[in-house]
Amino acid sequence: MADTHEEDLPTFEPLPWSIKQIRDAIPPHLFVRDTPKGLYYLARDLLLASLVWKAGTFIDPFFRSDDVRTMMSPGASHILRWFAWCLYWWFQGLIFTGLWVIGHECGHSAFSSHRSVNDSIGFVLHSLLWTPYFSWRISHHRHHRNHASMERDEVYVPKTRSDLGIPKAPAQDIDWEHYLGDTPVYTLYMLIRQQLLAFPAYLLWNVSGQKNYPRGTNHFLPNSILFTRDQAPLVMASNAGLIATAYLLRSASLRWGAAAVLKYYGIPWLLVTHWFIMITFLHHTDPELPHYRGKTWTFQRGAAATVDRNFLGWQGRFFLHDVAHFHVIHHFFPKMPFYHGPEATEYLKAFIGDHYHYSEKPVFQALWDSYNQCQFVEDEGEILFYKDRRGRAVRKPAAVSARATSCDALGEHDTRSLALDPTSPKDLVA
Secondary structure (H helix, E strand, O other): OOOHHHHHOOEEOOOOOOHHHHHHOOOHHHHOOOHHHHHHHHHHHHHHHHHHHHHHOOHHHHHOOHHHHHHHOHHHHHHHHHHHHHHHHHHHHHHHHHHHHHHHHHHOOOOOOOHHHHHHHHHHHHHHOOOOHHHHHHHHHHHHHHOOEOOOOOEOOOOEOOOOOOOOOOHHHOOHHHHHOOOHHHHHHHHHHHHHHHHHHHHHHOOOEOOOOOOOOOOOOOOOOOOOHHHHHHHHHHHHHHHHHHHHHHHHHHHHOHHHHHHHHHHHHHHHHHHHHHHHHHHHOOOOOEEEOHHHOOHHHHHHOOOEEOOOHHHHHHHOOOOOOOOHHHHHOOOOOHHHHHHHHHHHHHHHHHHOOEEOOOHHHHHHHHHHHOOEEOOOOOEEEOEOOOOOOOOEEOOHHHOOOHHHHOOHHHHHHHOOOOOOOOOOOO
8 A cells, every 4th residue: 555655755667678688788708607616616615614623623722721721811711712712603604604605506507517516516515504405406496587576486575464464554544563563672583583593494394485385385395395296306315415414413423522513513504594594685685676476577677686785895705705795696697607796797787777786784784674674565566665664665666557567578588498497407597
């Protein structure tokens, strides 16, 4: 329901170009995958993880030694020991996340032009980081194929007014506190819960996933609605990878102790889930980004409904392989290697102009703001923008007559891309 304040909002026109036109604006060499270069980044990350791991083995012996305790005092050495562990967890968490990103590249066949290389490396990396490689790859490809579609997207599907039980009435007549008025402390609790548990909850119970899926939808049952009958062996292989990881961790716990496994591996892994959820949430959740219904949605409009962010500055660029800094180009061309993202983004920005979204806002502030400002979308309308805790949007769609339908915007190349099997190694548009 439109309110008076919406009359003064900036008007949004949906992206008018076909994916072929956008692709043609980017030099062909940026789509080339270089297997040796991908292996270099993999080796670099593994070396960094090993060095940080080795450094971690000196923390307890050093700070618990009699000489250090005498020199610093027991209290100071205890505080500095835990500070050193925090440094270990921070950097090892980032390095592990970078390895997870390489597995994600493999899932898109962006790591190598050889499918066996992609699947071998991706399967091992994701299994060791508690991600069912093939199962998640299937649903993640479907997310890319349908991003920002209210009816078909796989994850971060907005809640609607009716989902939250908010009545259709003028904004000034609604008790917003009753429906959305969480206290800052409760909001902080919900954010922490989201950051640490959202990915396992999505895999296990489809939390934040497509609302049209039946209860019990998850990534571990071969007969889940997420998969076809032919994909059942891939689901079982993914499960086997996680079982192998569980066996390795049990063996490590029996040999070195559960506390050691938790310190060296468990907490960095928990930070992987945090960084991954924070990155993806901020990519797809912002009051400036549209969602679409029906034929107004196209693949390229969904790809443009993402935002690049300056995520942790140089640390995000180095350790996370630019996954957050150059995500928009990834949604347009998922098979493009991450190391071509910076250059390709410049060509994309020059071509699509204001349809490219970028934010310099500090990411923890952005997380808080997006969580509070992106509460729901309306039950009606073809182009939708999030509304905040007072029912206010920051943009409004142009008149229906000014919009192109999917048939207007899609060329022959685009139509083929939408029909791809989500498990295919072929790119959505390449």
